Amino acid sequence: NAGVTQTPKFRILKIGQSMTLQCTQDMNHNYMYWYRQDPGMGLKLIYYSVGAGITDKGEVPNGYNVSRSTTEDFPLRLELAAPSQTSVYFCASSPFGEANTGELFFGEGSRLTVL
């Protein structure tokens, strides 16, 4: 069972570069999320999606964009990378309705460094 798959696991960017973090889930979950986690800190929600074609901002959306063209995929786009975006990024998913116990299913994380 693949679950939630994130790529790449590690990436170093130069200031001003752009990149896309990929996230795919094979559990047919409606809800998908992108969180960032800075060292010694909790998780902050960047964007989330309640289904294909629907996305919404979380707490810290500035500098990021997302799209949700399919149920499975929820890529996170970083435009004009800045050192403040150095972080570990987690993609997560959860099911809709009665199947939702509140548990988020996380990917393994993507560690991004902007120099």
Add this chain to the structure above:
Amino acid sequence: QKEVEQNSGPLSVPEGAIASLNCTYSDRGSQSFFWYRQYSGKSPELIMSIYSNGDKEDGRFTAQLNKASQYVSLLIRDSQPSDSATYLCAVKENFGNEKLTFGTGTRLTIIP
């Protein structure tokens, strides 16, 4: 801005003792409460959820919820070195709103 507060620690507990982790939240409308465990360099994993006032036990773990005081805690009995991790408290606003707000986490170290 909804807030979830935790002591960052580190919290050191001898092996075999009870570890007590605390969390307070600001939004009185919160309905669902979760404890996630995160080992260093790994992703968080759910270990407990609680929705009603009182205690909920699962093996060595007990979650306690007091909505009037806006307080949720996690007790770990017979602490083991494998319990050493960061524990994240997470709160969901209400049923149907699937966004979780996380605290900053408490780093727990079990001393053999």
